[in-house]
Amino acid sequence: MKKRVVVGLSGGVDSSVAAYLLKEQGYDVIGLFMKNWHDDSVTISDECPWLEDSNDAMLVAEKLGIPFQTVDLSEEYKERIVDYMFREYQMGRTPNPDVLCNREIKFDVFMKIALGLGADFVATGHYCRKGTIEKDGKEIYQLLAGKDPNKDQSYFLCQLSQEQLSKTLFPIGELLKPEVRKIASEQNLITAEKRDSQGLCFIGKVRLPEFLQQKLAPKDGIIVEVPSDFEEYKLETPNFTSEEEELQYLASKHTYSLSDGKKIGVHHGAHYFTKGQRKGLAVGGNKEPLFVIDTDVNENIIFTGQGKSHPGLYRRGLFVKKEEIHWIREDLKLFENQKMEVMARIRYRQPLEKATIHATVSGLYVIFENPQSAITEGQFVAWYKTNELLGSGVIS
Structure with a gap:
């Protein structure tokens, strides 16, 4: 039986190549796009609208011949990330929504949906690696920095648990960014030249003061x-x-x-x-x-x-x-x-x-x-x- 992997397709080049590599390795791959945000009034809308991203993710899945669907996690995202951000800013602290989004959304809510689809693993396009060692007769998972020193994203995953790591794959962790782009363009993936998104995890560029003014x-x-x-x-x-x-x-x-x-x-x-x-x-x-x-x-x-x-x-x-x-x-x-x-x-x-x-x-x-x-x-x-x-x- 092929092992099943659900890939979080974000509509960017990294997750596209992650899905391609897994398919090449013989996994049964499913692409899932997470919709985490509806409110376009506070995003700089041409900077990363989720619609364009979900469309790109769908086209990549089509090209790779893998099943694809969109899941709406905006309710959980609002509760666990956005409300938390407001609380933190109100107390004069500066939260890190990306670290939280990984802990609470991608590797929790999303992971549960993936396992519900019969997945053995979830995979993301993060630049980091997973190691496994044996200690006192039990398997221990390591979170290792990505090979690309300019892109290492292990920091964003610093809140993951052994349980979450055991079910996670990082297919591009051994690659450098230019190699990822090269694979994408050789495979004619629509995301090959797409710019990296620079915003809140899965929301895009947010005008932070305006975003905070909704509550503060x-x-x-x-x-x-x-x-x-x-x-x-x-x-x-x-x-x-x-x-x-x-x-x-x-x-x-x-x-x-x-x-x-x-x-x-x-x-x-x-x-x-x-x-x-x-x-x-x-x-x-x-x-x-x-x-x-x-x-x-x-x-x-x-x-x-x-x-x-x-x-x-x-x-x-x-x-x-x-x-x-x-x-x-x-x-x-x-x-x-x-x-x-x-x-x-x-x-x-x-x-x-x-x-x-x-x-x-x-x-x-x-x-x-x-x-x-x-x-x-x-x-x-x-x-x-x-x-x-x-x-x-x-x-x-």
């Missing part, structure tokens, strides 16, 4: 510029009585008040801004570009600093609450007072950085060798050993 009303507030020689940046490192105290210190962020800088402008809602952001501030006349160094959603104030080396942007560590720690490799999980040297990143496309993770009674500290710019609450930190992603957590 605009409210004018003050933009404050904090000078780079602000007193608090010059304080001596205190003496610590315990390791946990030192970890807390390294992971703590600066807190600002109105009197710590000068008022330089007005914004329309602190919850529309995120740390490290430089666009959209609309304040001119500075020697160097302005960056958001912190937001206060309760007082509706944005704190900014000039230049990308402003000390307010940097810190050495971060903290993940106990309930928000996730291990893909549960067998390597740290227990209280244990630590591990890892490579870590706090956003997609960031080069991996040397760090040490420390497990404590309250959660996990990630302390970097070098200070990191714009560590942002609500985003995910992911930690690796060589090219394997071991675990992740929400930055608290």
Whole structure:
């Protein structure tokens, strides 16, 4: 019996080639397009309308001679992704909908539909790889970085579980992007030259402030510029009585008040801004570009600093609450007072950085060798050993 694989066809080149490769490998392949969003009023509609994508996905399935259908997951998407985004922004955190979409939609709701169609596996066009090792007589699945260093998407899958990985295939993980395009054009797939979508997972480009304005009303507030020689940046490192105290210190962020800088402008809602952001501030006349160094959603104030080396942007560590720690490799999980040297990143496309993770009674500290710019609450930190992603957590 042929093994059955359901491929999430998104209408892009990567999933098209994934479906082609699986068919070549002798699987019984079914293509499924996920419709996750109906509201065109907040998408920049010519940038990735789902209609065009589902049409391209259908044409690819036709060309490959595989069955195809569209599933409407917009209700689950709204509940699990969109509502979550609103809640996070309201609290002044910056969520990562792509990581969540993979955990909650593609590898949960979608996977259940696929298994209901008799699938042995689901497959996606992600640039990452799956490894299998045997340990203590049981199979353990590894999430490995994709071969293409420019396209590695393992970070987006940092919340997957052993159970989800066991039923997943990543057919293009061993390929480079140009090789994927070449296969698509040799097979005359309509998606061969299609640009990569740059938007919210399966929604397309969303005008974020307008999107958030549906729930979070605009409210004018003050933009404050904090000078780079602000007193608090010059304080001596205190003496610590315990390791946990030192970890807390390294992971703590600066807190600002109105009197710590000068008022330089007005914004329309602190919850529309995120740390490290430089666009959209609309304040001119500075020697160097302005960056958001912190937001206060309760007082509706944005704190900014000039230049990308402003000390307010940097810190050495971060903290993940106990309930928000996730291990893909549960067998390597740290227990209280244990630590591990890892490579870590706090956003997609960031080069991996040397760090040490420390497990404590309250959660996990990630302390970097070098200070990191714009560590942002609500985003995910992911930690690796060589090219394997071991675990992740929400930055608290």
